[in-house]
Amino acid sequence: AQSVAQPEDQVNVAEGNPLTVKCTYSVSGNPYLFWYVQYPNRGLQFLLKYITGDNLVKGSYGFEAEFNKSQTSFHLKKPSALVSDSALYFCAVRDIEGDYKLSFGAGTTVTVRA
Amino acid sequence: ETGVTQTPRHLVMGMTNKKSLKCEQHLGHNAMYWYKQSAKKPLELMFVYSLEERVENNSVPSRFSPECPNSSHLFLHLHTLQPEDSALYLCASSQDERRGGLDTQYFGPGTRLTVL
Numbered sequence: 001a002q003s004v005a006q007p008e009d010q011v012n013v014a015e016g017n018p019l020t021v022k023c024t025y026s027v028s029g030n031p032y033l034f035w036y037v038q039y040p041n042r043g044l045q046f047l048l049k050y051i052t053g054d055n056l057v058k059g060s061y062g063f064e065a066e067f068n069k070s071q072t073s074f075h076l077k078k079p080s081a082l083v084s085d086s087a088l089y090f091c092a093v094r095d096i097e098g099d100y101k102l103s104f105g106a107g108t109t110v111t112v113r114a
Numbered sequence: 115e116t117g118v119t120q121t122p123r124h125l126v127m128g129m130t131n132k133k134s135l136k137c138e139q140h141l142g143h144n145a146m147y148w149y150k151q152s153a154k155k156p157l158e159l160m161f162v163y164s165l166e167e168r169v170e171n172n173s174v175p176s177r178f179s180p181e182c183p184n185s186s187h188l189f190l191h192l193h194t195l196q197p198e199d200s201a202l203y204l205c206a207s208s209q210d211e212r213r214g215g216l217d218t219q220y221f222g223p224g225t226r227l228t229v230l
Contacts, residue, residue, distance in 0.1 A: 004156075034218070043118070043204055043221035044157075090157070094217075100145065100164070100210070102219060104157040 002027040004093050006105035014113055019081040021108050023074045023091030032094040033074040034102065035065055039087045047089075050074060051096075061085070081112045117141045118222035120205050126228045127195065135190040135225045137205030145210040146188040147219065148180060151202040163188060164210045195229045202226050 003026045013019050025031055032051055036044040048059025055067045065076045074091060091105045118139045127133050139146060148160040162170035163182040177199075179191040188205055206219040 032217070036221070041223075041226070043120075043223040044206075046218055046220060049218060100162060100208070100217065101159060101170070106154065106156050 002031075002093055002095050002098065002101075002103045004091050004103050004105040006089075006091055006108045008108050009106075010109045010111065012111045012113065013081050015083050016080050019076075019078040019085065019110065019112070021076040021089045021091075021110060023076065023105060024072050025074060025091070025093040026072065027093055027095040027098075029095045029097040031074075032096055033065075033067060034092040034094075035059065035063070035074075035076050036090045036092065037087045038090065038107075044090060047076070081110075083112050083114050086110055086112045117220050118205060118207055120203075120222035120225050122225060123223065124226045124228075126230065127192070128230050129195060129197070131195075132191070132193040134192065135203055135205075135227075137188040137190075137222055139186055139188075139205075139207035139220075139222075141207055141220060143207040143209050143220075144185050145208045146182060146185070147206040147208075148188065148190050149204040149206065151204055151224070157204070161190075192227075195227075197229050200227055200229045 005024045034049045035047040038044050048057050050057045050067045058064045063078050088107045090107050092102045121136045145164040147162050150158045159172050160174045161180040166182050177194050181189040202224045204224045205222040208219045
């Protein structure tokens with residue numbers, strides 16, 4: 001079985017401040033981990049993923065995420081948030097040895113205030 | 115978002131209507147997915163097609179009927195829906211990793227369905 005938890009429904013930050021969106025996961029084997037972003041009335045846009053290798057993954061729009069195996073976490077970060085980063089963020093996991101099924105978290109709404 | 119397109123973007127239907135949602139991917143992928151997104155809930159995987167074969171039917175009611183005529187097109191046929199079926203229906207595509215390649219799923223913009 002595999003699952004994802006996003007412990008925060010909402011994250012509010014001021015523009016220019018660091019942004020962190022938390023994600024923890026559970027898989028039987030080794031994980032593929034993904035972050036997606038969804039803007040209002042739009043589909044999910046792929047931000048970044050971790051498969052193997054460097055624990056720090058860099059993605060689109062200045063986002064990065066750090067894979068921490070001991071804490072089973074994959075938190076999304078951005079050093080300096082923009083108002084345009086306000087959106088709904090989803091973390092997803094897949095077991096490498098498993099099938100194609102992605103398990104998604106419930107999402108975290110990020111609001112960046114000017 | 116031009117990689118995966120969905121039509122219509124919005125649909126309002128009565129419980130006795132029959133309608134279809136269409137998805138088209140322009141990414142050369144060989145796997146396609148239907149998801150249901152309801153407010154405050156994780157995405158629910160409904161159907162998966164790989165190489166035009168249905169490989170997943172995630173306990174979805176029979177009032178939803180998928181069709182995949184080729185690797186670029188995916189339909190979701192709807193009939194006698196219930197108000198609780200109102201949601202955003204998302205299509206996605208990926209390269210089936212059993213044939214090698216990336217397995218990142220790319221999503222369309224969704225169809226906002228309202229059942230009256």
